[in-house]
Amino acid sequence: MGLIVATKAFCKLLFDKNLSNAFNEWAQSGGVSTTTPKIETKPAQKPAATPAKPIRSDAISLLAALQREARLVDIVKEPLANFSDEQVGAAARDVLTNTGKVLDRIFDLQPLTDQEDGSSIETPADFDTGRYNLTGNVSGEAPYRGKLAHHGWEAKQCQLPNWTGSKSSAKVVAPIEIEL
Amino acid sequence: MTAQYIIGIDLGTTNNVLAYADLNADSALIELLQIPQLVAAGTLDKRTSLPSFVYLATESESAEGAFDLPWATGRSYVVGEWARKRSAEAPDRTVVAAKSWLCHPRVDRRQPVLPAGASDEVKKISPVTASKYYLAHLIAAWEQQFPDAKIADQKVVLTVPASFDPVARELTREAALAAGLPADFILLEEPQAALYAWLTAQGDDWRKQLKAGESVLVCDIGGGTTDLTLVRVQDESGDLVLERAAVGDHLLVGGDNMDLTLAHSVAGKFAEQGTNLNPWQSVSLWHSCRSAKEALLAEGGDDTYKVSVLGRGSKLIGGTVSVDVNRSEAADLLLNGFLPNCQKSDRPERQPASGFQELGLAYESDPRITRHVAQFVETHCTVENSSPQWILFNGGVFKATGFRDRLLNVLRGWTSSETGSSDEESNVQSLSGVHDLDHAVATGACHYGWSKQNGGLRIRGGVAASYYVGIESAGLAIPGAPRPLKALCVVPFGMEEGSEAEVPGGEIGLVTGQPATFRFFVSNTRKEDQPGTMLNSWTEEELSETDPLEATLNLTLEDGETTSPESCVPVRFESRITELGMFELWCIGTGGEGEWKLEFSVRES
Numbered sequence: 001m002g003l004i005v006a007t008k009a010f011c012k013l014l015f016d017k018n019l020s021n022a023f024n025e026w027a028q029s030g031g032v033s034t035t036t037p038k039i040e041t042k043p044a045q046k047p048a049a050t051p052a053k054p055i056r057s058d059a060i061s062l063l064a065a066l067q068r069e070a071r072l073v074d075i076v077k078e079p080l081a082n083f084s085d086e087q088v089g090a091a092a093r094d095v096l097t098n099t100g101k102v103l104d105r106i107f108d109l110q111p112l113t114d115q116e117d118g119s120s121i122e123t124p125a126d127f128d129t130g131r132y133n134l135t136g137n138v139s140g141e142a143p144y145r146g147k148l149a150h151h152g153w154e155a156k157q158c159q160l161p162n163w164t165g166s167k168s169s170a171k172v173v174a175p176i177e178i179e180l
Numbered sequence: 181m182t183a184q185y186i187i188g189i190d191l192g193t194t195n196n197v198l199a200y201a202d203l204n205a206d207s208a209l210i211e212l213l214q215i216p217q218l219v220a221a222g223t224l225d226k227r228t229s230l231p232s233f234v235y236l237a238t239e240s241e242s243a244e245g246a247f248d249l250p251w252a253t254g255r256s257y258v259v260g261e262w263a264r265k266r267s268a269e270a271p272d273r274t275v276v277a278a279k280s281w282l283c284h285p286r287v288d289r290r291q292p293v294l295p296a297g298a299s300d301e302v303k304k305i306s307p308v309t310a311s312k313y314y315l316a317h318l319i320a321a322w323e324q325q326f327p328d329a330k331i332a333d334q335k336v337v338l339t340v341p342a343s344f345d346p347v348a349r350e351l352t353r354e355a356a357l358a359a360g361l362p363a364d365f366i367l368l369e370e371p372q373a374a375l376y377a378w379l380t381a382q383g384d385d386w387r388k389q390l391k392a393g394e395s396v397l398v399c400d401i402g403g404g405t406t407d408l409t410l411v412r413v414q415d416e417s418g419d420l421v422l423e424r425a426a427v428g429d430h431l432l433v434g435g436d437n438m439d440l441t442l443a444h445s446v447a448g449k450f451a452e453q454g455t456n457l458n459p460w461q462s463v464s465l466w467h468s469c470r471s472a473k474e475a476l477l478a479e480g481g482d483d484t485y486k487v488s489v490l491g492r493g494s495k496l497i498g499g500t501v502s503v504d505v506n507r508s509e510a511a512d513l514l515l516n517g518f519l520p521n522c523q524k525s526d527r528p529e530r531q532p533a534s535g536f537q538e539l540g541l542a543y544e545s546d547p548r549i550t551r552h553v554a555q556f557v558e559t560h561c562t563v564e565n566s567s568p569q570w571i572l573f574n575g576g577v578f579k580a581t582g583f584r585d586r587l588l589n590v591l592r593g594w595t596s597s598e599t600g601s602s603d604e605e606s607n608v609q610s611l612s613g614v615h616d617l618d619h620a621v622a623t624g625a626c627h628y629g630w631s632k633q634n635g636g637l638r639i640r641g642g643v644a645a646s647y648y649v650g651i652e653s654a655g656l657a658i659p660g661a662p663r664p665l666k667a668l669c670v671v672p673f674g675m676e677e678g679s680e681a682e683v684p685g686g687e688i689g690l691v692t693g694q695p696a697t698f699r700f701f702v703s704n705t706r707k708e709d710q711p712g713t714m715l716n717s718w719t720e721e722e723l724s725e726t727d728p729l730e731a732t733l734n735l736t737l738e739d740g741e742t743t744s745p746e747s748c749v750p751v752r753f754e755s756r757i758t759e760l761g762m763f764e765l766w767c768i769g770t771g772g773e774g775e776w777k778l779e780f781s782v783r784e785s
Contacts, residue, residue: 074496083497090488091500165222166244
């Protein structure tokens, strides 16, 4: 169940408290920060007429979108021990497919390089540790040359839904559902 | 103010799309509007399409401003993605397929009738209002992003099905004007828009593919409807021109019917496993079946597709159920159900309508689209006794290559049985090239508007049918028997935009001060009739009746008083097709008494 482990790891990373706080601060400061990795965001055109009501963090908006469209929270909150791999797999296939769709729509995720894994790659001389992670026998000055182990990912945009709801529901990831 | 943009709007049965291009640019660079819409309570997100659904909320639901948009507060209804989701969760409060209701002749489409069958507590809306909501949403989204280019100042092209009758077009126009589109917006038929999209993608290369004398069948299978159009390529002093030669009937069968059919069959499999799906899961199943259809009927598609329905509550994994669907099963169900092999002489079967037919949409009683195509081709390809040489596929259904291949093969079968040749090269081909099946209509409408402004290729067409008014013949009245009805042709097939026709021989006397009503008929097949042609009898297939036309003649005297009722004015008819493609019928007083426009009366009869 490598996929599930990966999903859990991804979620842990994404919603780790510290990181999430950092993301919050970054989001609330308008995305301008020197300490966090630079993600190029195309600011969505804000309507001139409505003042922004920043009462929901973008992290909650993202989580709510993943739950709403892919039920990601439901699956990671469910204890896996009770189920067979087959059961988990059947549910995970749907959840993962839809998670991918949501992430692509919001972030337009693209590899940082289009080179194949295992091919030879060279860093530029003005080396940016945010874009390149060197492993193994690291020595000398940039440019560094080596074998591509992972192509990396970059968000080409960050188009989160706008929140216009009430204060009491600002932290709601999924509402209570009642059948009448 | 001069227009800065050309805007193409696809007002669809299940989705709306807006495409635009800067008129001042050197070439038409078309973009799709990102449409902000509610996707959940208080959550506004952008999509390239606006689902055609309206959710009518309860007062408590809307109290907290949950349905507010950047441009509207205090809303009690939702349009778009969230409303689509609500159609599954609360079907009694969600308006769906309003567009199909626009051409439903037995209901008053200005009256609040939707959602059909909703309880009295729901404040229903009319099909016209629903269409107005969709357009108003698109307009607001546009003006939010382009505050300096008000929609009223832009050039707008709005698409309608080719098979829409004059009443449905009039009602669409009414909704559009109420929503705030400029009065000079243009109506364009959807299959033509799709062909414009293809032509533009080809550039000048289309002249190498299409030859004079050939014809193109545009087959547009949308979510809820199927629309057929035939376009002929003609040589006009050495230059190729395109002419829309025929349009088909309005067929209420489409991709959604296919998905539901597959879902129904899969639900049966779940039932065999002992799982009965609740309504919420059934809708989720419907969406899974759309994906299954696309995966299984794609070229080199999978042999089996696992359809899973996730558990309803927070216990997701334990509640998830799944079954395998085979390619051969899906093909049998969908290809043979909707696009079966058939002969050109086959006809759709008309089920006898039951006496107690529920007042709902008139879904096709025969869902076999190929039979409808056979009827269309044989009715309209009589000139060279041949099937069309080309076919252009449009609509989301054709994302799966299986449907394209099947339809192509059926058409090829007809041609080769006529010519005795099995040579594929000389047989029906599909128009190739990149074609975005979801957005082609909106982008094509945009291209059309562009070339209307800046010069470029146009498909000639005029009116897609001939129109008639019913005249009760004079003569001795026979007690108990209605007077014989004759049909007077007022608009000939192909009458061009911006032209008018006097109807000879139709002089009649109308009584002033009370409404004069004329029954109104449309024919897709009688192409030779000229204004003034009087039909004494016709078959049901030839002429179909829509809503009546009505006018009240009031004579204004010089002193400003209206005449006493009951005086009789001799009038003749004059029909006009406006520059914008709208039909108008006028009564002209032959003694110069004045002129009166007849309006469609869509009241329930």
